[in-house]
Every structure is written in C-alpha cells, then in structure tokens.
Amino acid sequence: MTLDELLPGQACVVRDVHLEGAVLQRLLDMGFVEGARIEVVRNAPLLDPIDIRIRNNLIAVRRSEAGGIEVERV
Amino acid sequence: MKQQAREVTVALAGQPNSGKSTVFNMLTGARQHVANYPGVTVEKKWGSFATTTLRVRLVDLPGTYSLTSYTQEERIARDFILTEKPEALVAVVDASNLERSLYLVFQLREMDIPIVLCLNMMDTAKSRGLAIDLEVLEHELDMPVVPTVGKKGLGKRELVHAVERAVGQSPRARRYIRYDAELESFLERLDARLEESRASVDSLPRRWLTVKLMENDEEARKRLVGRHEVAREGNVGDLVEYVDFLRREYIESFKRSPEKSIAAGRYHAAGEIVARAIEGRDFDRRSVTDRIDSIVLQPILAPIILAGILLTFYQATMVYGTVLADRFFPALQEGKEIIAGLFAPTPDLIRSGLLQGLVLDGLVGGVIAILYYVPIFLILFGCIAILEDSGYMPRMAFIMDRILRSFGLHGQSTLPLILGGVVVGGCAVPGVMATRAMKDEKARLITILIMPLMNCLAKIPFYVLIVGLFFSAYQGLVLFGISLFGFFVALLIAKLFSSYLVRGESAPFVMELPAYHVPTIRGVLSRAVERVWLFIRKIVTIVAVVMVGVWFFVTFPGIGFEREMHYDARLAEAEKDLYDTIAPSNRYARYLSGDSLVDLMHYRDGLNEAQRNAGEDAHELKEVERTFSTRNPAFFALANNGVTADGMIDPAAREAASKLKRFERKVRGIKRERRKEIIDASWAGRVGRSLEPVSMWAGFNWRINIAIISSFAAKESLVGTLGTIYSFEEGSQAGTLEQSIRRTESGWTVWHGLAVLVFVALFPPCLATLIMIRHETQSTGWMIFATIYPIVTGFILACLVFQLGPLLI
Ligand SMILES: Nc1nc2c(ncn2[C@@H]2O[C@H](COP(=O)(O)OP(=O)(O)OP(=O)(O)O)[C@@H](O)[C@H]2O)c(=O)[nH]1
Ligand SMILES: [Mg+2]
Numbered sequence: 113m114t115l116d117e118l119l120p121g122q123a124c125v126v127r128d129v130h131l132e133g134a135v136l137q138r139l140l141d142m143g144f145v146e147g148a149r150i151e152v153v154r155n156a157p158l159l160d161p162i163d164i165r166i167r168n169n170l171i172a173v174r175r176s177e178a179g180g181i182e183v184e185r186v
Numbered sequence: 187m188k189q190q191a192r193e194v195t196v197a198l199a200g201q202p203n204s205g206k207s208t209v210f211n212m213l214t215g216a217r218q219h220v221a222n223y224p225g226v227t228v229e230k231k232w233g234s235f236a237t238t239t240l241r242v243r244l245v246d247l248p249g250t251y252s253l254t255s256y257t258q259e260e261r262i263a264r265d266f267i268l269t270e271k272p273e274a275l276v277a278v279v280d281a282s283n284l285e286r287s288l289y290l291v292f293q294l295r296e297m298d299i300p301i302v303l304c305l306n307m308m309d310t311a312k313s314r315g316l317a318i319d320l321e322v323l324e325h326e327l328d329m330p331v332v333p334t335v336g337k338k339g340l341g342k343r344e345l346v347h348a349v350e351r352a353v354g355q356s357p358r359a360r361r362y363i364r365y366d367a368e369l370e371s372f373l374e375r376l377d378a379r380l381e382e383s384r385a386s387v388d389s390l391p392r393r394w395l396t397v398k399l400m401e402n403d404e405e406a407r408k409r410l411v412g413r414h415e416v417a418r419e420g421n422v423g424d425l426v427e428y429v430d431f432l433r434r435e436y437i438e439s440f441k442r443s444p445e446k447s448i449a450a451g452r453y454h455a456a457g458e459i460v461a462r463a464i465e466g467r468d469f470d471r472r473s474v475t476d477r478i479d480s481i482v483l484q485p486i487l488a489p490i491i492l493a494g495i496l497l498t499f500y501q502a503t504m505v506y507g508t509v510l511a512d513r514f515f516p517a518l519q520e521g522k523e524i525i526a527g528l529f530a531p532t533p534d535l536i537r538s539g540l541l542q543g544l545v546l547d548g549l550v551g552g553v554i555a556i557l558y559y560v561p562i563f564l565i566l567f568g569c570i571a572i573l574e575d576s577g578y579m580p581r582m583a584f585i586m587d588r589i590l591r592s593f594g595l596h597g598q599s600t601l602p603l604i605l606g607g608v609v610v611g612g613c614a615v616p617g618v619m620a621t622r623a624m625k626d627e628k629a630r631l632i633t634i635l636i637m638p639l640m641n642c643l644a645k646i647p648f649y650v651l652i653v654g655l656f657f658s659a660y661q662g663l664v665l666f667g668i669s670l671f672g673f674f675v676a677l678l679i680a681k682l683f684s685s686y687l688v689r690g691e692s693a694p695f696v697m698e699l700p701a702y703h704v705p706t707i708r709g710v711l712s713r714a715v716e717r718v719w720l721f722i723r724k725i726v727t728i729v730a731v732v733m734v735g736v737w738f739f740v741t742f743p744g745i746g747f748e749r750e751m752h753y754d755a756r757l758a759e760a761e762k763d764l765y766d767t768i769a770p771s772n773r774y775a776r777y778l779s780g781d782s783l784v785d786l787m788h789y790r791d792g793l794n795e796a797q798r799n800a801g802e803d804a805h806e807l808k809e810v811e812r813t814f815s816t817r818n819p820a821f822f823a824l825a826n827n828g829v830t831a832d833g834m835i836d837p838a839a840r841e842a843a844s845k846l847k848r849f850e851r852k853v854r855g856i857k858r859e860r861r862k863e864i865i866d867a868s869w870a871g872r873v874g875r876s877l878e879p880v881s882m883w884a885g886f887n888w889r890i891n892i893a894i895i896s897s898f899a900a901k902e903s904l905v906g907t908l909g910t911i912y913s914f915e916e917g918s919q920a921g922t923l924e925q926s927i928r929r930t931e932s933g934w935t936v937w938h939g940l941a942v943l944v945f946v947a948l949f950p951p952c953l954a955t956l957i958m959i960r961h962e963t964q965s966t967g968w969m970i971f972a973t974i975y976p977i978v979t980g981f982i983l984a985c986l987v988f989q990l991g992p993l994l995i
Contacts, residue, residue: 140449
C-alpha cells in the first residue's frame with residue numbers, strides 16, 4: 113500500500129519510494145529510506161498535505177507525493 | 187615572542203534550525219556583515235574573530251538538510267566549500283536530532299576539510315533525557331566534538347580551541363562512512379577510472395566526486411565535462427558515459443537506484459553511531475509541540491487562528507507601520523528642506539533652477555519615497571522573523587497549500603499575498619520581499635508576478651474619487667467588488683502563468699514542521715535590522731537613478747523660449763499691476779518691486795516656514811517673530827498682514843500686504859499653469875496625447891493618460907496629478923476635485939468610471955515595486971514583463987467594459 117492510504121495515527125515502515133529527481137532526493141534526505149518507521153500524524157484541514165512523523169521530526173508531504181511512497185503497516 | 191596571526195577562513199555548516207546563526211553570533215559578536223550571494227537572494231553572512239594564533243573569517247552558510255544540487259541553498263553551501271576551500275568547517279548539529287544531523291555531517295566529511303562537530307542544543311537534549319557519550323561520539327566520528335548551548339553562549343572557549351587545533355591539522359587519511367558492499371565495489375570501479383584521468387579532476391575531493399557521480403548529481407557531471415573540455419585531451423564522453431553505464435548496471439542488478447542505497451547507507455551509519463553514543467530514552471519530545479499543533483492545526487480552528495494571526499500581522503505592518511512611517515516622514519521632509527536650503531534662493535519668482543529640480547524632485551524625492559517605507563519594513567521583517575522563529579510559518583503553508591496549489595501558487599504564497607493587499611489595501615513592495623522565504627522557485631516567481639494586481643494602498647484614494655463620482659450610492663459595495671475583482675483576476679492569471687509561461691524549478695513540497703520555539707527579542711530585532719539595512723543599501727541607489735530618469739521624462743523637452751517669454755511677460759504685468767495699484771505715498775511701496783520684491787517673497791516663505799515649524803508652541807512663536815522682525819522690521823509687517831512686531835496695526839502696511847497677497851495668488855497661478863504646460867509638452871505628455879486614439883477604446887482621454895503615465899513613479903501621485911490637470915481646465919481652484927472633474931468631463935458615463943476603475947485595479951506597479959521585482963527575480967526581463975502584462979490585461983478588460991457595458995443595459 114502507499115502512504116496516502118493511511119489514516120492519522122497509523123504507523124508503517126517505508127518499503128520503497130517510487131519517485132524521481134528532486135522529490136525523491138528530498139525524501140531520502142529526510143529519512144524516507146527502506147525500513148524507516150513512520151507515522152501519519154494528521155491531515156491538513158483540507159485533507160492535503162499530510163503531516164508525517166519520521167525519526168522524531170514532523171514532515172509535511174503532499175498527497176500526490178505520498179502516493180509514491182510504498183509502505184507496509186506494522 | 188608574539189607570533190604573526192595567520193588568516194584563515196572557517197565556515198559554519200548545518201541543517202536548518204540547528205543554531206548556526208546563534209553560534210555565529212556567539213563567536214563573532216558584533217563584527218558581522220550581511221550581503222546576498224551573487225545572483226541570488228540567499229543571504230551571505232560573515233564575520234570575524236581572533237584567537238591567540240589565528241585571525242578567523244567566519245562564514246555562516248545557508249542551512250541545508252543535505253548537499254545535493256537540487257536547491258539553491260545546497261548549491262551555494264557546497265560550492266562555497268569546494269571553491270573557497272575553507273581551512274576548517276564547524277558542523278553545527280542539533281544534539282537532540284543527532285541521527286538526521288549526521289546524515290549531513292557524513293557528506294561534509296567527504297569534502298575533505300577538517301571538521302569540528304559543534305554539538306549544539308545540549309540543553310534540549312538533556313531535558314529530553316538523552317545522555318550523549320562524547321568520547322564515543324568523537325571516536326566513532328573521528329573528529330573533535332564540542333558540546334554547546336548557543337543560546338546561552340556555553341562552550342564558546344572550547345569551540346574556539348577546537349577550531350584552532352583543527353586548522354593546524356595536517357591532512358591525513360579520513361574515515362569516510364562505508365556504504366553497502368555492492369555500492370562500494372561500484373564506487374571503487376568509478377574511482378579507478380577517475381584515477382586514470384586524474385589531471386582533469388584532481389582539484390575536487392575524490393570520494394565526494396565519486397559518490398556524487400553515482401548519485402547522478404547534475405552539477406558534478408557538469409564539472410566533469412567542463413574540465414575535460416578545458417584539458418582538451420580525449421575521452422570526455424567516456425567518463426560521463428562510464429558513469430551512466432555503471433548506474434544502469436547497478437540499477438539492473440539490484441533493482442534500485444544508487445541514490446537510494448547511498449541515503450540508506452548514511453542513515454544506517456548514523457543509526458549505528460547514535461545507538462552506541464546515546465543512552466537514555468527520548469522522552470516524548472514533542473509533547474509541547476504536539477499539544478500546540480492539535481489546536482493550531484485542528485481542522486476547524488486552523489483557518490480561524492490563521493486568519494487571526496494574519497489580521498494581527500496585517501494590522502501591525504500596514505496600519506501601525508504606516509502610522510510610524512507617517513510620524514517619521516516629517517523628519518525626511520526636513521532633510522529635504524535642508525538640502526533645498528543649500529541652493530541659493532532663485533531671483534526668479536516662477537521658476538526654480540533646473541539643477542535644483544533635478545536634485546530635489548528627482549534624486550532626493552526618489553530616495554525619500556523609498557525611505558518612507560523603512561518603518562513599515564522594520565515591522566514587517568520583525569513580524570516575519572517572529573513567524574519564522576516560532577515555527578508557525580511552515581504551518582501556515584501547510585493549511586493553505588491545498589487551495590493555493592490549484593492556482594499554481596504554493597502554501598507559502600499566503601503571507602506575501604496578504605501583504606500585497608488581497609482584500610484591503612496592502613503594499614506590493616513588502617509583498618514581493620516576503621516571497622523571499624519561499625523555496626519553490628516557480629511558485630515564488632508567479633507570486634511575485636501577480637503582486638502588481640493586488641490592491642495597493644495608493645490605489646485606494648483613486649478608487650474613492652471615482653466611486654464618489656459615479657457610484658456614490660454604492661460606495662462600500664463597489665470598493666469591495668473592485669478589490670475582489672483584482673484578486674480573482676490575479677488567481678486566474680497565476681493559473682495561466684503556471685500552466686503556460688513560467689517554467690522554473692518547482693521544489694518538492696516536503697517541508698519540515700519544526701518544534702515550536704519562543705522567539706528571542708535579540709534574534710528578531712537583529713534579523714529585522716539586518717534585512718532592512720540590506721534593502722536600503724541595495725535599493726536606494728537604483729531608485730535614485732530611476733527617479734532622475736522619470737523626472738527628465740515629465741520635465742523635458744520643456745515649453746520653449748517663446749512660451750517662457752510669455753510667462754515672464756505675465757509676471758511683469760502682475761508686478762506692474764501691483765506697483766500701480768498701490769499709492770505712491772505708501773511708504774511700503776518701494777519694497778514692492780524689483781529685487782526687493784523677490785527678497786520679500788523669500789523672506790515671507792522663510793517666516794511662514796519657521797512659524798509652521800514652531801507649531802503650537804507660543805514661546806517659540808514669539809522667538810521666531812522676534813528674530814524675523816529684528817532682521818527686517820518693514821518686511822515683517824508686510825509678511826505679517828500689516829501687524830508690526832509690537833502688535834500694532836500699521837494701515838499702510840496692511841494695504842500693501844493685501845495687494846501683495848493678490849499678487850502672490852497671481853504668481854501661484856502663473857507658476858501652476860506653466861508647470862502644467864511643461865507636463866503637457868513633456869515626453870510623458872506627448873505619449874499621453876498620442877495614445878489617445880487607442881485609449882479612447884476604453885474611454886480614457888489624454889488627461890487620464892497623462893495622470894496614469896506620470897503617476898508611474900508612485901501611485902500616490904495619481905490623484906495629485908489629476909488635481910493639477912483638472913483644476914487648470916477650470917482656470918480656478920474653486921470647488922473640490924470631484925466637482926471640477928464633473929464639470930470638465932460632463933460627457934462621462936458610468937461606463938467611463940467602471941472602465942477606469944478596472945484599469946487601475948490591474949494597474950502596473952509603481953517603480954519601487956518594479957525595482958523590488960528586479961531585485962528579487964534577478965531578471966530585468968521579468969521586471970519588464972511585470973510592467974507590461976498588467977497594462978495589457980487591464981486595458982483589454984477596460985475596453986471590454988467600456989464597449990460592451992452600454993450594450994448590456
Ligand atoms: N534550546 C536551545 N535553543 C537554541 C540553541 N541554539 C539556538 N537555539 C534556538 O534555535 C533556533 C534556531 O537558531 P538559529 O541560530 O536561527 O538556527 P540556524 O541554524 O541559523 O537556522 P537557519 O538559518 O534557518 O538554518 C532559535 O530560536 C535559537 O534561539 C541552544 O543551544 N539551545
Ligand atoms: Mg541562520
């Protein structure tokens with residue numbers, strides 16, 4: 113499944129990032145590497161972007177990008 | 187024996203919010219300079235400090251999460267390290283966020299510069315229950331580690347010592363981190379190839395280059411190509427092709443791209459070191475931030491809180507800022523008067539010297555027009571610094587992104603647009619400046635480009651005038667409608683631009699929502715002052731130059747000798763009239779002609795001026811009267827309405843004074859008429875007239891054209907210029923401007939009014955805004971574009987209103 117399918121409060125592990133170029137690199141820099149544990153904290157008021165907790169940092173990601181992040185529920 | 191201090195450069199690198207600037211301040215104190223990196227709006231900050239053996243030039247690099255070539259900040263930080271080769275780096279890291287920080291530190295180490303690790307925010311780490319074993323960390327990282335609390339200035343001495351030692355360090359084999367075995371074997375193969383062609387690439391750190399090439403880093407590849415072309419010998423293609431070949435092979439064998447393995451390798455290494463060096467549990471570190479977020483980002487409360495904060499911000503900047511600016515303005519005016527005083531009074535009653543006009547109206551006027559904004563900027567930048575430091579800024583973007591994105595904008599466009607004046611009057615200049623915080627280049631450019639369409643404060647008096655003329659019954663409604671109209675056109679245009687016009691690099695929306703901080707007063711103030719100062723230095727000279735150009739445009743080529751003679755003749759006639767009507771027996775008569783008359787007029791101006799300055803202060807008023815009456819008692823009586831210094835009414839003086847007043851009115855009339863003729867005859871006026879055939883499509887006659895053209899320098903003058911033009915058509919000053927327009931333009935219909943409103947709503951920006959756009963986009967092309975497209979759009983819409991409107995009703 114992909115990250116945008118998760119609901120606030122749900123945690124998961126990153127499997128892969130199916131994106132390219134600047135977005136991919138930025139996500140990698142933020143720690144979205146294989147095996148990283150992340151958690152969806154909340155949606156923005158209009159449900160997009162979403163607020164993700166990763167390695168104790170909060171990162172906002174748009175849904176379109178979250179759709180490219182393959183995850184596995186834990 | 188005292189050693190000669192050695193000069194070295196040291197750079198501070200680190201992730202955003204790790205405390206670089208705080209550490210920078212701690213080390214350098216007040217010896218700081220700020221500028222922009224050439225060609226971009228990223229701030230460059232440097233300062234200096236001395237140790238017993240060194241004179242250190244310290245550079246505060248922009249905060250970056252990584253060192254790729256995808257963002258401006260990252261390119262600047264790494265180019266600085268690669269080309270300036272500082273003697274040492276101080277890597278400032280957030281001790282409570284060590285894992286992600288090390289991700290950057292590993293990359294810095296691959297650049298082969300001695301590093302001192304400044305483990306900042308130790309207080310936060312401690313309060314979260316993290317015990318960091320410094321020795322283990324030092325050993326694992328193979329670099330000196332200095333714990334600091336930048337905010338309290340703790341650890342300064344140790345840091346300085348560590349820098350001193352690091353600078354002296356002889357180069358030795360450095361321990362790079364190891365990526366996974368497969369990747370390492372590819373790196374080795376690439377390294378061997380680079381070794382063969384060493385002459386061409388040896389000035390770049392080898393390990394760094396290898397890793398970057400495997401990461402498919404655009405800039406690293408370019409450097410490879412560039413160097414080969416210079417080195418002229420052979421196999422350029424080979425090397426780049428070989429990199430591509432290696433990458434393809436890697437992807438095929440392991441089903442993933444090397445950049446993923448590289449990032450994973452860095453995080454893996456960071457995780458291992460953190461596991462060994464940190465003991466203790468991270469207490470729920472975001473409890474405070476989390477609790478604030480659960481209110482501030484709550485779906486229903488979020489927009490309300492956002493609106494409240496923006497309103498406060500707007501109030502502070504636009505309302506209090508303007509009040510402050512208005513209070514500060516008389517001081518500027520006084521400055522102008524002091525400069526005016528440097529010019530000898532002209533013996534001519536209807537003209538002032540050309541040089542005086544150039545200096546006062548062009549140069550000084552332009553500089554003052556800009557300096558007027560300084561108090562507003564000071565508050566603006568202070569407020570922005572508070573929003574930035576507190577951590578709310580990115581949350582604002584988080585809330586608004588969904589809406590703004592559909593128009594090609596970005597969540598971060600919210601603040602600039604509000605400042606520009608979405609609903610009520612704003613100002614495009616701070617609006618454009620506030621886009622600086624936007625990282626998405628494309629959305630930033632679009633935001634800048636639509637800024638001229640916002641409702642700038644200076645448009646309001648004009649709206650009020652036109653609305654009063656044609657729509658006085660629906661004043662509020664029309665004003666509101668026209669603001670909304672401007673905003674919707676702006677959104678549509680933003681959408682158009684983002685789809686068809688602006689390319690630019692669109693940064694990914696992956697944005698950190700940092701923990702909330704209480705901003706420090708010192709931090710906020712120093713940032714505000716710093717940025718205002720940068721602004722003044724950059725802008726004022728340009729504005730002065732452009733204003734001089736505008737001055738020429740509305741002044742030259744002048745009205746010609748014959749017309750000047752005509753005005754001289756009229757002046758002579760008025761003088762003769764004055765002399766004739768006064769009884770020769772009046773002992774004041776001799777003051778009312780020739781040079782003495784000119785002196786008297788200047789004396790009178792001086793007295794009025796001094797009285798104005800004294801204001802309500804009775805004591806000072808007396809003092810002014812005393813000085814002026816001792817200087818020339820006869821002039822005093824004449825200028826003071828026939829009342830002498832001792833308070834007596836002198837009938838002869840009174841008669842002369844009243845004649846003098848009539849004369850003066852005439853002179854003012856001649857002066858104004860001449861000025862208007864000059865504007866009409868000027869290049870600006872000619873353009874206005876020659877445009878009339880075209881502008882009539884929208885219902886604008888040449889008078890409106892001239893007003894619009896000459897108000898280009900600052901829209902504030904739009905109503906003022908109309909005043910000059912219309913009060914003359916009537917030949918008198920009687921009545922309000924509204925009435926004299928109504929009398930002159932009796933043929934105007936509602937559609938004339940609506941068309942001109944629509945045009946002015948989309949009116950091109952004032953000069954200050956344009957210069958700001960030039961400065962922020964670093965492109966003259968965009969500046970010209972931002973001038974022309976609002977005119978074209980506004981004109982087309984105004985034509986539509988004017989031509990189609992009457993058909994509808
Ligand atoms: N608790 C604590 N806060 C600190 C410390 N050092 C800095 N801060 C705060 O951290 C925030 C960020 O500090 P800056 O110095 O602006 O960080 P920076 O690295 O320059 O940030 P960018 O320029 O955005 O990359 C400020 O609010 C500082 O007051 C510290 O040692 N402890
Ligand atoms: Mg900083």
